[in-house]
Amino acid sequence: MHGQLTFISGGVRSGKSAFAERQLVxxxxxxxxRLVYIASGRAVDKEMQARIEQHQHDRADQQWTTIEQPVSLENVLPFIQPNDFVLWDCLTTWLANEMYEERANTFCIQVPGCMEKKAKQLLETVQQIRERAAHFTIVSNEVLDELPSPFTETQQYSKWIGLLHQQLVHMADDAIEMDYGLPFYWKKEGQVTTR
Structure with missing residues (x-):
């Protein structure tokens, strides 16, 4: 027996987080x-700090339990309880954090096999959260509609987003794409739809 898994993607400022929060609330x-918010963002500059503060303000009235987890998502597992409604925001921020996690004066993206190991661990963790929680919603940015980048590491980032999106949508009960604040269900209760 497992809880519901929802995957929500969309462009920047498409309404993904607000929609996910409303659904879970x-x-x-x-x-x-219980509402649980897993935050992957790091306040690396003023813009990101402002976005984090806005998200915290938006959630203030609903009594979310917030877990700051920019890397190693598996570390949240001891905190997830039955009947939790969990929102993870977001996959793309986590991916950037993991790619550039420094180890022995180098980054994971530069070490053969490192990202493969992280992706495998992530998918296992998603399944474990789903088995513990009543509902687990994953938010991610859709960046694959843009022109291909000439930069190798940006190409690697896009590759990993694409692979992880496909695998998570395969696992999900619902897969939603947000456009202009409106949800389109590519997959609802396990049934695939087309436009």
Whole structure:
């Protein structure tokens, strides 16, 4: 037995996070569950600090339990309880953090096999959270609609986003793409749709 898994992607400022939060708040209210927010963002500059503060302000009224986890998502597992409604925001930020996690004066993206290991661990962790929580929603940015980059590491980033998106959508009960604040369900309750 496992909880529901929802994957939500979309462009920057497409309404992904707000939609995910509304969905989970409504479901948790009905079930009497706890709201858990897993935040991957790091306040590396003023813009990111402002975005983090805005997200915190937006969630203030719903009593979210926030877990700051920029890397190593598996570290949240001891905190996830049955009847939790969990939002992870977001996959693309986590991916950048993991790619550039420094180890022995080099980055993971530069070490053969490092990202493969991290991707495998991530997918296992997603399944474990799903087995513990009532509902697990993953938010991610859709950056693959842009022109291909001439930079090797940006190409690697895009490759990993594409691979992880495909695998997570395969695992998910619902796969939603946000456009202009409106949700389009590519997959609903395991059934695939087309435009």
């Amino acid at each position: 409504a479901s948790a209210c009905v079930a009497g569950g």
